[in-house]
Every structure is written in C-alpha cells, then in structure tokens.
Amino acid sequence: MNPIDPLSFQRITKAHGTFEGATYFDAEESLVHDVFPDRIVLQTNYLDHTSYAVHLAEGEVRVHKTRLDNYQRGHKAQVIDDEMDEEDWQELDSLWQRLSRDLDTQAQGPGLDVADTLADLFHCLFDEVHAQALVENLPAPTAQWDWAWTQVASALTAANQLAEFDWKAWSSCGIHAVNALAPLRQSGIEIPAPERDTVDAVNRASDWERAVLQYFNARLDAHDLKLLALGTHFDEYQAFACLPMNGLGLVDALEIMGRLGIVHRY
Incomplete structure (x- = not known):
C-alpha cells in the first residue's frame, strides 16, 4: 500500500535535502513540500491541513500523518496525529509520483542532457x-x-x-x-x-x-x-x-x- 520506494526516497533526500528544508513546489496542486536530509514533509490541500512526514526506520518507509482536530475552530484548532486510511494512501501516491518524477533523476534513466x-x-x-x-x-x-x-x-x-x-x-x-x-x-x-x-x-x-x-x-x-x-x-x-x-x-x-x-x- 505504501507507494514510496526506499531507494528513491534515499536518493532524493541525499541529493536535495537541507537542514532547513529544501522547497519543492508541486505546480499541479500549488503545494509546497519540504525535503530534509532524513525526511520529506508533504502537504495537502485538505481543509484539515493534513500532512505526511515520510522517513526511514529500520530500512522501511514510515509515514507520520498529522492534521487539525477541528479546522472549523480556526486558530484554536490543535495539530494531532492520525492513522493513514485508504484515501490518505491514494493522496500520498499522487503527491509522491510528481515529486519523485522531478527530483529522482536517477530513476529517470539517461534521458535529457x-x-x-x-x-x-x-x-x-x-x-x-x-x-x-x-x-x-x-x-x-x-x-x-x-x-x-x-x-x-x-x-x-x-x-x-x-x-x-x-x-x-x-x-x-x-x-x-x-x-x-x-x-x-x-x-x-x-x-x-x-x-x-x-x-x-x-x-x-x-x-x-x-x-x-x-x-x-x-x-x-x-x-x-x-x-x-x-x-x-x-x-x-x-x-x-x-x-x-x-x-x-x-x-x-x-x-x-x-x-x-x-x-x-x-
């Protein structure tokens, strides 16, 4: 179910990750994601500000999802941890496909000079x-x-x-x-x-x-x-x-x- 290939993740974080978080812009959804040396944080357009922090642990890709407990409370809403559901995995797959297409140049083969x-x-x-x-x-x-x-x-x-x-x-x-x-x-x-x-x-x-x-x-x-x-x-x-x-x-x-x-x- 997890769409993220560990080797692709490692190539991207090694090539692009910075300690302050290198910015990647997803033009299709007008989203900004952050690439660190040890993790990638992907944002969504969901009203509850769902985000996925992707990292490696024991050789496996782990995803930490957070969201607002109640976005209708505005600035009083709290950020909470949440479990991934099927819709989350589909959204993560879509986000990852675009990011890896642009940033994981090794996976693209010889291609463009x-x-x-x-x-x-x-x-x-x-x-x-x-x-x-x-x-x-x-x-x-x-x-x-x-x-x-x-x-x-x-x-x-x-x-x-x-x-x-x-x-x-x-x-x-x-x-x-x-x-x-x-x-x-x-x-x-x-x-x-x-x-x-x-x-x-x-x-x-x-x-x-x-x-x-x-x-x-x-x-x-x-x-x-x-x-x-x-x-x-x-x-x-x-x-x-x-x-x-x-x-x-x-x-x-x-x-x-x-x-x-x-x-x-x-």
Missing part, C-alpha cells in the same frame, strides 16, 4: 556570439531541481530581459519594470499606464493573468516582441521575460523550455 538542451535554448534566445559565451561559461549541472531555470533567469537578467513583480501590481510596478527592459528601450517603446476603467476591465476578466499579459502584448506584437510569464511555476510574485519572436525562434525556445521544466504563459 540538461547542459546540451540549455545550450540549444540559449541559441534560440540570443545571437550566436552571446549564446556561445553563455554556453562556454555554464557551470556544471547539479541535481537541484530548478538548476536549468536558474541559468536561464541569470542569462535573461544579465541581458536586461527579465523583470519580476507581483501580478496584482501589473498596472503600476509592472508597467515601470517592463518599460525598463532592454528590448523596449532599444525599440523606443513605452507602454502607457492604463486608465482606471482599463484596469478594472482587466482585473474582472475571467482569465485575469492572460488579460494582464494581453495588455502588454497588444503593444509589443507590432515590434515582434512578446512578454511572457516564466519560471518553474506560476506564483503571485512572478518573473516576466520580454523576448523577440524571431520567426519561429521563440516557438522553438518555448518547446525547449518545456523539456527543461520551465513553464510559460503569454
């Missing part, structure tokens, strides 16, 4: 000389799950093509941050701050994040530029990159990003 794939991405995003310089200065890949994104973010930041701001501040800080990016400055583009009725219309949109990006891209498309939300996942505070369409170059770049575990939206 991250450095070579990253080199291909740089050649899609930058001119030949710039891309080659980035490739030659790439550090050795590590087992850190967000290593590829860290390299991409660093390269885009150095080229002044990456901005970070809170989605909710798109009409103020966001406008300022995007206007300061190199592609806009080089093309003489300045995106105007929206009027109040425009802000209200965007904020009321059913697909609000897409509406935010469309506000920017409606003014960038004519210049063959695109603003994208990028990262290992989408969050309230987001990284945004301004990239040239470059024919099919951007399409190719986005396909490669997907292979590297980098998500995008535009």
